[in-house]
Amino acid sequence: MIGGKDSRRVTIKDIAREAGVSYATVSRALSEGKPVNEKTRQKILEVCSRMGYTPNSVARSMVMGQSQLLGVIIPSIDNPFMSETAYHIERYAREQGYSIMLCNSSHSLDFEAQTFELLVGRQVDGILFFPSHRESYRNIKRYLTQVPTVFVNEHLSDKPVSYVATDNFQGTQLGVEYLLELGHREILYLGRDSNTATHELRAKGFDHACQKNGLTPLFWDSPFEDTTIEAGYEMAMELFRKPRYYTAIMASTDTLALGVLQAAEELGIAIPGDISLLGFDNIRYAALPKINLSTIEQPKQAMATVAMDMLLETIASDYEAYSHRILIPTLVRRSSCGPVSQPER
Amino acid sequence: MIGGKDSRRVTIKDIAREAGVSYATVSRALSEGKPVNEKTRQKILEVCSRMGYTPNSVARSMVMGQSQLLGVIIPSIDNPFMSETAYHIERYAREQGYSIMLCNSSHSLDFEAQTFELLVGRQVDGILFFPSHRESYRNIKRYLTQVPTVFVNEHLSDKPVSYVATDNFQGTQLGVEYLLELGHREILYLGRDSNTATHELRAKGFDHACQKNGLTPLFWDSPFEDTTIEAGYEMAMELFRKPRYYTAIMASTDTLALGVLQAAEELGIAIPGDISLLGFDNIRYAALPKINLSTIEQPKQAMATVAMDMLLETIASDYEAYSHRILIPTLVRRSSCGPVSQPER
DNA sequence: TACTAAATTGCAAACGTTTACAACACTTTT
DNA sequence: AAAAGTGTTGTAAACGTTTGCAATTTAGTA
Numbered sequence: 001m002i003g004g005k006d007s008r009r010v011t012i013k014d015i016a017r018e019a020g021v022s023y024a025t026v027s028r029a030l031s032e033g034k035p036v037n038e039k040t041r042q043k044i045l046e047v048c049s050r051m052g053y054t055p056n057s058v059a060r061s062m063v064m065g066q067s068q069l070l071g072v073i074i075p076s077i078d079n080p081f082m083s084e085t086a087y088h089i090e091r092y093a094r095e096q097g098y099s100i101m102l103c104n105s106s107h108s109l110d111f112e113a114q115t116f117e118l119l120v121g122r123q124v125d126g127i128l129f130f131p132s133h134r135e136s137y138r139n140i141k142r143y144l145t146q147v148p149t150v151f152v153n154e155h156l157s158d159k160p161v162s163y164v165a166t167d168n169f170q171g172t173q174l175g176v177e178y179l180l181e182l183g184h185r186e187i188l189y190l191g192r193d194s195n196t197a198t199h200e201l202r203a204k205g206f207d208h209a210c211q212k213n214g215l216t217p218l219f220w221d222s223p224f225e226d227t228t229i230e231a232g233y234e235m236a237m238e239l240f241r242k243p244r245y246y247t248a249i250m251a252s253t254d255t256l257a258l259g260v261l262q263a264a265e266e267l268g269i270a271i272p273g274d275i276s277l278l279g280f281d282n283i284r285y286a287a288l289p290k291i292n293l294s295t296i297e298q299p300k301q302a303m304a305t306v307a308m309d310m311l312l313e314t315i316a317s318d319y320e321a322y323s324h325r326i327l328i329p330t331l332v333r334r335s336s337c338g339p340v341s342q343p344e345r
Numbered sequence: 346m347i348g349g350k351d352s353r354r355v356t357i358k359d360i361a362r363e364a365g366v367s368y369a370t371v372s373r374a375l376s377e378g379k380p381v382n383e384k385t386r387q388k389i390l391e392v393c394s395r396m397g398y399t400p401n402s403v404a405r406s407m408v409m410g411q412s413q414l415l416g417v418i419i420p421s422i423d424n425p426f427m428s429e430t431a432y433h434i435e436r437y438a439r440e441q442g443y444s445i446m447l448c449n450s451s452h453s454l455d456f457e458a459q460t461f462e463l464l465v466g467r468q469v470d471g472i473l474f475f476p477s478h479r480e481s482y483r484n485i486k487r488y489l490t491q492v493p494t495v496f497v498n499e500h501l502s503d504k505p506v507s508y509v510a511t512d513n514f515q516g517t518q519l520g521v522e523y524l525l526e527l528g529h530r531e532i533l534y535l536g537r538d539s540n541t542a543t544h545e546l547r548a549k550g551f552d553h554a555c556q557k558n559g560l561t562p563l564f565w566d567s568p569f570e571d572t573t574i575e576a577g578y579e580m581a582m583e584l585f586r587k588p589r590y591y592t593a594i595m596a597s598t599d600t601l602a603l604g605v606l607q608a609a610e611e612l613g614i615a616i617p618g619d620i621s622l623l624g625f626d627n628i629r630y631a632a633l634p635k636i637n638l639s640t641i642e643q644p645k646q647a648m649a650t651v652a653m654d655m656l657l658e659t660i661a662s663d664y665e666a667y668s669h670r671i672l673i674p675t676l677v678r679r680s681s682c683g684p685v686s687q688p689e690r
Numbered sequence: 691t692a693c694t695a696a697a698t699t700g701c702a703a704a705c706g707t708t709t710a711c712a713a714c715a716c717t718t719t720t
Numbered sequence: 721a722a723a724a725g726t727g728t729t730g731t732a733a734a735c736g737t738t739t740g741c742a743a744t745t746t747a748g749t750a
Contacts, residue, residue: 011735012737023736024699025698027736028698035697035699036699037697040698054465054488056736057467058406058466060738061705062407062705063705064738077431077447086422087421087422087449091449101444101446101447102446104432104435121403122403123401123402261633262633264634288630289609289610357706367729368707369708369731370729372708373729381728382728385729401705401706401707404705405706405707405708406707406735407707407734408707410735
């Protein structure tokens with residue numbers, strides 16, 4: 001109705017009429033593997049391209065009950081870790097013949113539920129879900145029976161769902177050991193945040209590694225929902241106002257670390273001269289010259305493909321099951337961490 | 346069929362049977378503004394939530410002929426300018442009651458066409474298209490009659506289509522004037538690239554401003570498709586191998602400039618000490634401390650909302666028309682540009 | 691040439707909604 | 721008490737496909 005320009009789209013019936021066959025034949029000619037005379041098929045193909053026919057996949061989805069569409073719910077595209085991972089997901093999905101619908105939940109439980117409702121309504125064949133809260137699971141639980149779902153970047157070991165995550169507990173341990181190696185004995189963990197198990201595990205890994213090595217774990221908590229550059233900056237500005245009782249900072253996230261870097265720059269604090277700084281995720285901007293942030297790498301591409309594979313498997317199988325996959329993080333040594341600062345340097 | 350777990354989804358008919366009414370009544374009860382007895386409506390709502398009913402918007406789209414879905418085609422999410430703009434688009438779209446399907450064209454004409462085919466097939470109500478080539482228009486022309494489309498970040502003044510773009514010609518002029526002000530007389534333009542009118546205009550603006558001010562425009566062309574950090578790095582490495590005949594570099598893109606920065610760092614070239622560097626786009630990472638890239642700002646949020654508004658208007662109107670909107674770029678002074686280097690410094 | 695098998699095609703139902711229209715049940719009016 | 725109106729509900733068609741089944745055509749065989 002709306003938009004008078006295209007009075008009506010060309011449908012399969014138009015093609016049928018023009019080609020002088022029934023529309024069932026057109027349908028068969030268009031989907032390969034169906035018996036149809038080669039000559040009629042050619043004729044139909046010719047008519048299709050002449051009339052500019054684009055098959056209506058909405059109608060197709062309805063009868064087939066599947067859409068070749070996958071939903072991806074991330075807290076925010078505006079987060080390099082997410083967008084890099086999403087990039088790999090999109091790429092891989094296309095290879096497998098799926099399109100993806102990328103949705104932002106904006107770290108809101110309400111939006112997460114709304115998005116599930118939307119995606120289920122659109123008959124997506126499956127969902128890759130990056131939860132933003134520990135309660136996300138409970139919040140969207142009711143949809144899990146309606147659509148195959150794989151949780152990404154979160155640990156739900158006690159829940160009957162499939163998920164992929166990096167071994168975050170091990171990640172921060174790696175970090176502590178690295179700093180220890182550089183001589184640091186007072187390490188501050190920035191951004192402990194119990195919103196997600198992922199962050200809790202990072203903090204726990206830190207705590208554990210400290211205890212194990214006889215260090216007192218130091219924490220500086222975050223009043224922010226999200227780990228943005230801005231949040232990191234604010235936290236660091238606050239933190240730097242106090243006397244310095246640590247020689248290194250471990251940020252729970254690269255973006256947070258980027259904010260710390262900014263605050264340090266403004267305040268004339270040298271990194272790693274005065275303080276060493278370690279991130280987590282290894283977003284691409286951490287590798288930038290001058291930034292050169294040492295960090296814990298999360299295997300983003302692996303996460304994307306593993307998650308996709310799990311999802312496709314769930315979609316294809318007709319029995320109920322769930323599985324977990326934990327990816328191994330690695331340390332990336334760059335120049336934001338140095339030996340503990342000596343006065344005589 | 347596939348996936349035995351959800352034997353069948355709850356449909357409107359199930360609700361009708363359970364509530365003891367016809368399914369037309371259920372439909373009416375669910376869409377507001379329809380006449381239906383308040384008591385029956387309550388009953389129906391209760392049944393819906395009890396049975397966990399999620400309306401099937403695929404079926405709905407089919408009968409209504411519209412989907413409340415918008416397509417967005419960008420060359421790559423993995424490009425901060427694109428992902429920042431996409432972020433604003435998604436946000437604004439949601440406010441207007443639309444969902445978006447974000448698709449990567451990977452700078453490929455084939456993918457662009459495929460994506461149009463896909464989106465038209467899915468009955469999206471409109472498309473926001475960031476073309477990656479000058480031929481993109483010709484390539485997808487045939488779809489323009491099938492779906493309302495607005496071109497974004499590209500100039501198509503001679504084509505009968507709607508588009509939004511920044512005044513790129515003016516942008517680089519701004520840059521030249523700024524560098525001139527700092528005393529530079531030998532400015533090198535990096536990444537002239539005639540793939541898009543946008544880039545051509547940037548190069549032309551540069552050329553024009555140089556001529557006007559009696560400078561010889563210097564160019565260093567790009568052998569790359571895309572303006573990635575890596576491309577910038579490669580180009581700069583090549584460039585820095587030659588004797589230096591310029592005092593400032595204008596990169597056609599911030600990401601390119603980031604690559605230059607990396608090469609300079611590796612080669613021990615000081616910025617802005619030895620060379621001044623100016624970017625274009627003002628991606629968020631340009632503002633990072635230590636990076637501090639001077640650049641030309643493209644108003645990304647404005648671009649997003651203007652594009653959306655144009656698209657929604659096109660969708661709503663039933664006459665054929667097209668319009669152009671050109672946004673004004675502004676100079677962002679940071680520390681990657683300095684006065685032309687003096688030996689005695 | 692007639693008969694059978696194989697290949698091709700058409701018919702019609704189905705997918706889950708929305709909505710014009712008709713039908714019905716109440717009120718209200720006369 | 722009948723007529724007219726109002727509010728509510730049901731019936732059925734439509735949206736554009738896919739596909740099982742039956743019908744038809746074509747080719748193959750005796």
